[in-house]
Amino acid sequence: MDTPTTADIVIIGGGVMGASAAYHLAQRGVKNILLLEKEEFFGTGATGRCAGGVRYQFSTEINVRLSLESLPMIERFRDEIGQDVSYHPCGYLLVATNEKDAAVFKHNVEMQNRLGVQTQLLSGDEVRKRLPMIRFYDAVAGTFHEKDGLGDPNSVVMGYVSAAQRMGVKAVNNAEVTGIRVSGGRVEGVETSRGVIQTRMVVNAAGPWAGQMGQMAGVHIPIVPLRRQMFTTNALKEIPGDFPFVIDFAQSLYFHRQGDGLLIGMSNQNEKPGFDQSVDEEFELVNLEAAVERLPLLERASRASHWAGLYEVTPDAHPIYGKTDVDGFLVCAGFSGHGFMHGPVSGKLMSELILDGRFSSVDVSLLDLARFEQGRLIKEYNVV
Numbered sequence: 001m002d003t004p005t006t007a008d009i010v011i012i013g014g015g016v017m018g019a020s021a022a023y024h025l026a027q028r029g030v031k032n033i034l035l036l037e038k039e040e041f042f043g044t045g046a047t048g049r050c051a052g053g054v055r056y057q058f059s060t061e062i063n064v065r066l067s068l069e070s071l072p073m074i075e076r077f078r079d080e081i082g083q084d085v086s087y088h089p090c091g092y093l094l095v096a097t098n099e100k101d102a103a104v105f106k107h108n109v110e111m112q113n114r115l116g117v118q119t120q121l122l123s124g125d126e127v128r129k130r131l132p133m134i135r136f137y138d139a140v141a142g143t144f145h146e147k148d149g150l151g152d153p154n155s156v157v158m159g160y161v162s163a164a165q166r167m168g169v170k171a172v173n174n175a176e177v178t179g180i181r182v183s184g185g186r187v188e189g190v191e192t193s194r195g196v197i198q199t200r201m202v203v204n205a206a207g208p209w210a211g212q213m214g215q216m217a218g219v220h221i222p223i224v225p226l227r228r229q230m231f232t233t234n235a236l237k238e239i240p241g242d243f244p245f246v247i248d249f250a251q252s253l254y255f256h257r258q259g260d261g262l263l264i265g266m267s268n269q270n271e272k273p274g275f276d277q278s279v280d281e282e283f284e285l286v287n288l289e290a291a292v293e294r295l296p297l298l299e300r301a302s303r304a305s306h307w308a309g310l311y312e313v314t315p316d317a318h319p320i321y322g323k324t325d326v327d328g329f330l331v332c333a334g335f336s337g338h339g340f341m342h343g344p345v346s347g348k349l350m351s352e353l354i355l356d357g358r359f360s361s362v363d364v365s366l367l368d369l370a371r372f373e374q375g376r377l378i379k380e381y382n383v384v
């Protein structure tokens with residue numbers, strides 16, 4: 001496709017945020033939108049490498065409220081956007097193995113229940129009863145919500161991109177943004193590997209690379225790329241069809257069904273920030289050992305695939321929405337490892353901000369960029 005030389009709105013990044021923003025802006029009637037993606041395919045950044053988990057279980061009200069808007073959009077996706085996204089409500093079962101986490105879980109469940117999310121608090125025995133094949137001898141408590149589950153990230157991205165294109169959005173891949181032109185404190189254009197595009201508005205939806213886009217515009221955006229990795233197994237007949245997304249919280253170790261096998265991941269707490277997306281084989285062994293310790297039947301499993309991707313981490317593990325000091329340079333990024341599920345509502349929120357001047361689906365005004373300088377951080381405990 002020929003790259004246009006002007007656009008009313010340029011969206012940088014063809015992951016779930018950029019795709020959702022493009023769709024929601026076009027749906028509200030904006031005509032001249034350009035979505036730019038540096039890779040050959042849309043959705044091959046964090047979105048395409050993610051675990052596909054969707055959950056209501058968070059420790060802060062704002063994240064629960066984002067889930068309350070976003071997860072029904074994933075449930076309704078096929079009807080509204082015309083693309084099946086394999087939404088599968090298998091439930092998330094978070095397991096606490098120490099009293100400190102158990103106390104936080106209890107507090108979280110109370111807050112979630114108050115907001116209308118019917119998460120159940122389980123005892124250690126109830127966890128063991130639900131997951132007999134996992135050695136949770138040390139479980140102290142658990143939380144389960146049956147409408148948490150899984151969705152297919154690639155289908156969500158492609159559903160939004162295709163629907164946006166049908167409404168006239170120009171979505172261009174192999175188009176890397178190399179500079180952002182700012183004059184007199186406002187955006188004037190975007191430099192790309194395919195030429196210069198004049199525009200007065202840029203949405204930075206570059207995920208783990210959003211900090212780099214900020215630098216190009218002269219804006220400090222505190223988003224750090226942090227490698228996370230996972231692997232899948234071959235078919236395991238012992239794993240029941242209703243196996244939930246299980247999280248051993250203290251170890252950040254998780255399992256969920258993937259096809260007829262399992263997807264297994266664990267966060268390396270010693271990982272240093274960086275853009276390396278190769279699998280750390282040494283850490284994969286650490287992950288495997290921890291997984292076998294919990295689920296001994298894995299000794300008989302073989303690895304089917306493995307990959308790594310980048311979390312896009314902010315200092316308080318919450319996203320950044322909205323304006324910056326440069327007029328016309330907006331941010332929608334920094335979801336800190338749980339953004340796939342909040343992608344649908346986040347694109348809608350950006351369309352509200354741009355067209356109405358305020359967020360209406362969820363009031364995310366507290367998640368502005370200025371909070372870091374002003375010390376208004378909001379800590380999320382349920383980061384995996």
Ligand SMILES: Cc1cc2nc3c(=O)[nH]c(=O)nc-3n(C[C@H](O)[C@H](O)[C@H](O)COP(=O)(O)OP(=O)(O)OC[C@H]3O[C@@H](n4cnc5c(N)ncnc54)[C@H](O)[C@@H]3O)c2cc1C
Nearest residue numbers: 013015017038045046047050051053177207309339340341
């Ligand atoms: C291993 C792993 C597991 C995860 N598991 C989950 C999960 O279970 N549930 C969940 O909700 N979230 C999960 N996440 C987090 C989730 O993937 C992200 O929060 C979300 O996908 C971020 O979407 P995004 O659109 O902001 O970023 P991305 O999907 O990374 O999109 C940004 C895009 O910008 C493009 N780009 C970058 N620089 C440029 C440039 N200069 N010019 C043009 N384009 C550019 C990139 O190529 C990329 O495609 C996980 C992430 C990882 C890495």
